[in-house]
Amino acid sequence: MCLNANQKPCCVIIALFAILVGIIEFSYECFHIALYGVNKWLVASLITWIPIFIAAFFLIIGALREIPILLLIWVTVSLICGVVLIIIKVGLMIYLHRLSMNVDIVVAILNVIFLLLVFIWAAYPYAYMRELKG
Numbered sequence: 001m002c003l004n005a006n007q008k009p010c011c012v013i014i015a016l017f018a019i020l021v022g023i024i025e026f027s028y029e030c031f032h033i034a035l036y037g038v039n040k041w042l043v044a045s046l047i048t049w050i051p052i053f054i055a056a057f058f059l060i061i062g063a064l065r066e067i068p069i070l071l072l073i074w075v076t077v078s079l080i081c082g083v084v085l086i087i088i089k090v091g092l093m094i095y096l097h098r099l100s101m102n103v104d105i106v107v108a109i110l111n112v113i114f115l116l117l118v119f120i121w122a123a124y125p126y127a128y129m130r131e132l133k134g
Helices: 007-036 040-065 068-095 101-133
Strands: none
Touching (some): 007 040, 007 068, 007 101, 040 068
């Protein structure tokens, strides 16, 4: 499955990438809070990233030590929080006014890429978890 890739390094890379994306998003949302003031969508986005950070560390430990339950925690948290973040991103597109339509188009494209990223985050660890159990 997953193009016959070795899932252990892919899981670690996915976790590190999730942490990197989370830090970038977290910083960007903090910048928006400083710029526009407190918004319930921005605060919800910040809060939603916290379980993803914690689960990413579980994914690294679970992949390196081959513990399937930690991989399952990552898959569950990434899917639930990923869907919540997608809903929050749509809310931010509606309620956070930007300067031009071009910026809104770029944000919409980035949201679609994030949607695909959420499912990639879950696919490789799930495949590795199935490999460990089988």
